[in-house]
Amino acid sequence: MATSQVETVTTGADKAKLAVALLLVLAGFVAYFMLAPQGVYAQWGALIVGVLAGVAVFLQSAAGKGLVDFGREAMRELRKVVWPTRKEATQTTMFVFAFALVMSLFLWLTDKTLEWVLYSLVLGWR
Template sequence: MADKLKFALALALLAAGVAGFYLLAEQPLVVRVLSVLVGVGAGVGVAVLSEPGRRFVDFAREAVVETKKVVWPTRKETVQTTGIVFAFVVVIAIFLWLTDKSLEWVLYDLVLGWK
């Protein structure tokens, strides 16, 4: 129940920040944007204090750790893979064009007799 209240408070703070943007219409844009940022920051701060918020932060940290374990391809590998994909697409496009023209020839010239 407490987590639901924290989440509701976080949403209210976010809404207050957005409402502040419109209520401060006569103020400079910087003040209006700061009201939104303060609302978002306060909402996130309250949300992180809840159990689902803590679980999300833990998940995000683990995701960053796993991302650092990934072996990213080199520039050469990326260019080679892109070239292979491009060549495959060209080959498939030619195959589909030949199939289409063959079916067109069979249907229109041989079966229907339209020349």
């Protein structure tokens, strides 16, 4: 199922929500460093509260709602994936290893042949 293109128009309210979200996250980081004398739990508590509050405000904006919709759509598409069986995955892996081995041998032989032709036959260095 193809999804239709959605054109978003950013309003002043959305810009304000994004600014508030950013300020809340920054406030959490500032509080983390300012609360160093109070201890680790106060620092991390302030950081987590600031980040969670910023995320909550962000999710209320159009960009946040779009991100949530994208996540839902991705999960829906992920459920449609047909995963290979263990046997198919093993066979494919063995094919890739065998191909890599054959190609490495071919390239090594090509390199050594060109080396022999150029250095021994053409230039006579050996």
